[in-house]
Amino acid sequence: MKRSDAFELYTDYLIANNGQATATELSALTDNQLKHDYISDWLSQTDLDQKEFWKQIKKFVRQIETDESWISIDDTICAKPHSTRNEVINYHFDHSVGKSVKGINILNFLLSSNMKNDIVNCPVAYHVIKKTKAFVDSKGKTKFKSVQTKNDIFRQVLENLQFKCVLKFKYILFDLWFSSSDNMDFIHKKLKKIFVCPIKKNRLVALSYEDKLAGNFVAVNKLDLSTDDTLTVYIKGNDFPTLLVKEVYTNIDLSTAEIFLVTNDVTMNYRQITTIYEKRWKVEEFHKSIKQNILLGKSPTKTEITQCNHIFACNIAFIRLEKLKIKERLNHFALKAKLHLKMVKAAMDELYTMKKAIC
8 A cells, every 4th residue: 555545544544443543553454555654654744734624625615515504613622631741732721620631622613504404514624722832820830821812713714714715604603712802893894794602691781882982881691681582782892783682591400591692693583593503512513523433532643743633634534424424314423333333243253253263
């Protein structure tokens, strides 16, 4: 086999395998026809950047993008508690556990489209957060941070997707972390797209443009806002109107909670706003699948380059799994279960053959 086969085989290997993703095992699976060094050389390339990623996915993107597509943006942390710390593997605050954890922090941009009664997803960009700048905290400890903030990356990537990649989409969906006035202003004025996102309960809004000019603001949780109602407000820091709604939902423990959502499309009603925001869940499903089905965190790569290239391959493998989902009409987990059953059957057949040899 040629060195050029390494990428194709490695990405398929990420889908088929359930354990650690190693160059040694992949080479052994080809009966050493694909040399271990070929795989390691591929993982050490320096040109597997976002430009190359777009080149790899562009054909599929053009097949699924529509004027009604949406981009869901969120970051995830791939835990690496036992790996050596470097620019890629570092400590990042994880909101789900309320503390900093050691791992790789990736900001993802997932395009989703309704296609023939199903939703098809494709990661159109991702950014590995690299902490390269040293600083001393209030306790005198040396720590590291990224040169760019996540909000800076958020705007930079979206601008590239719209104006350089000329990507078709209508909505941009994101969580509280990115619901700053600057991001909303950027989406509304520069991109001219529709955003739907939550805002904090203490976020200040004005009930009219006149109130905004006069500095009369009130926290959203102080408003008399009923479920199913919409209210036109001016968020402090923005000079355009947004629609505000309050959604009340029930947690697993049967307790209730509320979330305040806003959009710059003032023609929407309550049901449209909440339904569109629910579509953001696709990025959470993406994170779950790429971790559990495509071995995102199961690579013993040692350097920043090989670690980032493994992430590159995982995103390509996700797209291949998505294509199989369309063909087989099975979700990612069902596809993996089907592959696993085939592997167990092959192992059992080999075991029976070995047993016969000793009988």
